[in-house]
Amino acid sequence: MSESPARSRPLLPLWAAVIAAAISACLMNFAYPSAAIWALAFPATALILLALIGRRAGGALLVGLVYGIVLFALLVSFTSRYLGPIPWAALSVVEGGLTGIALILTALAYRWMPRAFPGTAGRLLGLPSVVAALWVGREVFVGSWPYGGFPWARIGMSQAQSPLAPLSSWLGVSGLGFLMVLLVAMLIEVVRLRAWQRPLRLVMPAALVLVLLFTPLFPTSDSGLLRIAAVQGNGPSGYFDQREPFSLIQAQTDATTPLYGEDVDLLVWPEGSLDTDPFQNESLARRMTSIATRIGAPLLANAATGRADRYFNTSMLWTDAGGATQLHDKRHPVPFGEYVPDRAFFNALAPDLIGLIQREYTPGENPPVVDVDGVSVGLAICFDVIYDDVITESLHAGAEVLVFQTNNADFRGTNENLQQLAFARMRAIESGRSVVNISTVGTSQIIRPDGTTVTSLDADEAGAMLEDVELRTGLTSGVVLGPWVQLLLVWGGLVALAVAWWRARKKPVS
Template identity: 80%
Template sequence: MSDSPARPRPILPLWAATIAAALAALLMNLAYPETAVWVLAFPAAALLLVSLIGRRAGGALLVGLVYGILLFALLVSFTARYLGPIPWIALSVVEGGLTALALILTALAYRWLPRALPGTSGRLIVLPVVIAALWVGREVFVGTFPYGGFPWARIGMSQAESPLAPVSSWVGVSGLSFLMVLIVAMLIEVVRLGAWRRPLRLIAPAVLAVVLVATPQFPTTPSGSMRIAAVQGDGPTGYFDRREPFSVIDAQTEATVPLYGEDVDLLVWPEGSLDADPFQNEALARRMSLISTRIGAPLLANAATGRDERYFNTSMLWTDAGAERRIHDKRHPVPFGEYVPDREFFALLAPDLIGLIGREYTPGRNLPVVDVDGVEVGLAICFDVIYDDVITEGIGAGAEVLVFQTNNADFRGTDENLQQLAFARMRAIETGRSVVNVSTVGTSQIIRPDGTTVAHLDAGEAGAMLEDVELRSGLTAGVVLGPWIQQVLVWGGLGALIVAWWRARRR
């Protein structure tokens, strides 16, 4: 093929492009846990991009809908576990629709950029850079809109078990997403231009591939250790679980008893580990104080709390002296799970389902850290682990270790807990911090700063983990530069697309 501008016509007919998009969704889903074949993210991205090349807006929308809806339907099928197909279908359609809208921009970039910059460097370097930047922009868009977004399907997060994960400690998860898609987009252009016949044109993708595989983790500084106990009670913490008064704290206490007499600096219980608000329930508060006394360490627990006529999902540090107002409220309550946005409207569409959500949680505003004997412990409650701002703010506040408390009881028997655990592992690598990820029902793990596992408890297994957890200080480049890189990619991709449109029109 020549180096002249590619004609703005599709590589694949529309029927074949929709099949390719569906296959891309299947492969991308397999890149995430439970299967976790991380390398499949690359052919998945390639199939999606090839199906968009040359498409007009309407065709790109159809291709994007097939990919987006199918991907989310597979990836978040756990949402149908108890509430049936309606929430699952609704979430898949909304997230898939937003994905499709954003992918129109990728199709337009493939139409405009080869005409705006018809040379070889434009095709082999500039076009892939813009395509990869637009991919990140799409992930940011879906992860922030609407109602705070749902950044669950970021391609960078699929690499928790891969040798590419350390790259996130240099450029953040969005930067890793960018580099992954960049190498895919470069290889597509190498094939389209027949550039393999000229080996010098393969230097850029070859160097990028080597960098991705060979990049070491950004160093952080060991600053001591903390002996942390994490308890998975496997109690009746699901939304529809039948329970007696104090049955949840009973399960947590029973699993904690073997730790009595051990040397412990911090005892961690998961999200939803208390049956009620201990600030308003004296009996529960006394039991927590007794447990803290017997274990000889503060207890980090979690419950729904009420303050100023509002409800919060709150983690609190409790000592043998009782309540200490060292708390953190969940930053991103789950729409249609922990609160209902625009309740009156959605109650008209599904009154029975909306009626199940009686409590409206308020987003927290306090720092995601608690001080434990002079050590700052960074926190993220359940799905907050997927939001960059919570993690970055905790590390910026001096967190030397991260604790993620979650309740996966509503998703028993699905791979939701493994997906969330993979995100926790990526956070350990990205930040250079140890992570204690503890669930009510599993899977729970203590993870080293390099992403390897120290201890674990399987799903459905009551028990406790006790380890000397390494503390680290210092900020990785991923924490410092990651948010800036993300913004540069988002706005740079959009700006490049506008310039390409203007230059293409002039030509």
């Protein structure tokens, strides 16, 4: 049985496919905060898949480029807040270009799979499974390369406020994304094959809908409470903010003062909460020791630190003894934000912009976890929240609660913080852990393991949160199996595509 010419032709002419790709990108953008209309991720996926069906490599590349560039241009428009359009355009084009290249494989799957596996099972299950696996593979590719990648636009992360989010606690964020795309690709084939004429063919899509909507959270075990105070100082912590000496710690201290006298187990300040390296500034160190003493709890703070001629973005657990022995350095410094890869090359292209970034932060190697009176606290600094390896490592190290410190001052007035906050909420659900997400300028929140908000601080306001935060033990299936599911999908999709090509080449189009 061979593929008919009608099936090999594109469903949409190229001009319509390009428009569909642009509309798809717009809808996908609205699935993320600040709009956060999570259901739009499904029609967005359907449009880009319909635009790719029947396309050859060149047409698929054009469609994919339009989709990728428009999506990233909208989703990360916050990058132009201070540095202007050049970094924003560069990031959008690079990430969009990688997206376009990777989507060629999806178009090839739509050409080869129906010829290689033309039966009903191949069309309703095999083809959608390969398409969904390749989608995950594209997200992994864009999220890991170049310079460590930028896994900001994973479709699963759009579901932080949807009933689908608990699936991430079973399969990880990539597994959730796979099932979302699988459902869309299945429904497309149902329509193309008019499968509703045989109701038994609708059993699998219907079952998948039930799985997506009604899967409960993976259970973890209650292990007590930790009374955590998290302080949003709203100080001048932006890259271009004018500040006086010690203005950052003063803003944090002022917002902390109302907590004096309260029962506190851990005091948390955000990324960029200190003006300089306290290990090299005795005055700053004395003020931190005084605060830890008055609050009666260790202070988890953050600053740029220097050690052995290298700079790190460092979180430190400062105690009333006058120092910190537990440190965690940011694992994934932001390229072109915290360091410049291939500096000589990029400096020749944009010397004024590259010249603004003077320090070269080194990736950390110490564990993303600290011990607070026997309670293991997992850490992620700013954009590290989007990298699976940091979160997974802290959980395997025994983290009972997660603390995410971030500095969003350079993105005031944009939706960057709300997007990052949604990622933090997904991490809570995926890991079955409470999350304390504290920003210099907001929005900050304490989030339960089920993703609901305990308390919040609005943007651009100083304030403090003090809560008995639920501790949990036990690893979710999403944490244990999630990396293996992702690996299986990446390589399984590629192997299946290669097999489809091998079989399809022996079956000429009739």
